[in-house]
Amino acid sequence: MEPEGVPSRRDVLKAGAAAAGLAAWGSFPAAAAGATGISGPTTITEPGDYVLTADVDAERGPAALDVAASDVTVDGQGHTVGNASGECISVYRGANDVTVKNVRVSGERNGVHVAGDDATLFNVLAEGNGESGVHLSGGKRARTESCLLRENGRYGLTGADSREYGSADDALVRACLVADNGYAGLAFRRTTGVAVERCLVADNGVAVPNRGHGVELIGDTDDLRVADNQLLSNAADGVGGPAGDVRGLNAVGNVVADNERVGFRFDDLSNADVKRNTFARNEVGLEAYATDSRVLHNQFVDDDFGGSYTDSTVRGNRIVGGSVSVGDFIRSVVVENLVVGADDDGVSLVSMIDSEFGSNTVVGCGGDGVATAQCYGCDVQWNTFSNNAEEGFSITWGSDSTFKFNTVFGNGGDGLKLTASEDEPGAFVVRKNTVSANGGVGVLLRDAAGSRVTRNVVCANDRGIDVSAPMDDVDPAELEENVVENNYVC
DSSP, X not given: OOOTTOOOHHHHHHHHHHXXXXXXXXOOOOOOTTOEEEOSOEEEOSOEEEEESSOEEEOOSSEEEEEOSSSEEEEOTTOEEEESSSEEEEEOTTOOSEEEEEEEEEESSOSEEEOSSSOEEEEEEEESOSSOSXXXXXXXXXXXXXXXXXXXXXXXXXXXXXXXXXXXXXXXXXXXXXESOSSOSEXXXXXXXXXXXXXEEESOOSSOGGGOOSEEEEEEEESOEEESOEEESOSSOSEESSXXXXXXXXXXXXXXXXXXXXXXXXXXXXXXXXXXXXXXXXXXXEEXXXXXXXXXXXXXXXXXXXXXXXXXXXXXXXXXXXXXEEEEEESOEEESXXXXXXXXXXXXXXXXXSOEEESOEEESOSSXXXXXXXXXXXXXXSOEEESOSSOSEEEEEEESEEEXXXXXXXXXXXXXXXXXXXXXXXXXXEESOEEESOSSEXXXXXXXXXXXXXXXXXXXXXXXXXXXXXXXSOOHHHHTTSEXXXXXXX
């Protein structure tokens, strides 16, 4: 029993359902005039309107209620269709433009099995089915709206492809509550044009946690839209699974929180837009290995931003209490991001190559502000690196990169610590930066022959500028040729 004044889980889910815009269960518009009444197991073979006048409880296959004709509407009027040995409601292949609404389905296999095209499921309560609440088996353009899909043995809804009939392409799932299913909440296999909008997808994976994604993607996925959903407390990823290539993702305006693994996880992502989402308290917020993609104006709260990005734009993201822990930024634009209060390095990279890193703020982190193992051919400009426990910006190996107009102050170690490649001593341009009150060297270049450090303000650091620090096999005489001029050191 819940303590007094604390809402029950069912109340919480009902509130979430109402917030998502679901119809009120138990309040149904009148059935169409002249509709044909159904009171027992039936096969519908003629177009028209049908209404349940009683619960239908069957033990027959393939379904308690079979729809074998096109242009059919079945209005359950709140009644239940059950089946102890098969599907509850089955829409046959070739039975197109079928609507099923205002019905509860609970049976041994799937609640509603759809194989026809252009089906509509509205205000369907699919709970306690042995397999899936809704199974889309190759039917195109199915619309599932204002449905409750909960406590099913496997999936709330699955869009599964068929080798014979193709995938459940162009499906829409909107304003549904999908909760407490044994495997994933929603699952799509090799689909094109699916959209999931305004849904609450929560606490899935109760039977098989490693399959418990909010939205599970299997195989190649094209043109997926995930918008304005709440993906909460699922046992695995918010959106993820054993996907192949994910092409043309549009993920906008979602709240992705408290999932046991990754908020959004994509192993091979291209031409994606990930915009204005909020990630909070997942194991990792976003982990995407992305090409030609845009990650814009997302919020990360106590969550990390990971993956690898090629030919992509990462702009205007806010990471508070987490870090940017990325493999690579290659030919990418990383600008106007804020990283605050990471436990370790604020931005940790394996490599940054031929990229723009500009107008970012990295402050108050427990390690370096930015630490990259490799940095080649990059422009690092107009950033602020402040009050981090160790270095402001640190490179282990790099060359041919430019640092201009950055503000680097109050870091516990060196301000700018730039090391050239141990095989190819490389050049850095460090110009017009303000580097002050750091605990180590303001500007430290190591093995960086052919560099220029000019017109910087370097004040109140433990030491000012050091460009003659050899590390490996570089001749110290080469370092003496570095140009250091017109700096203000105090």
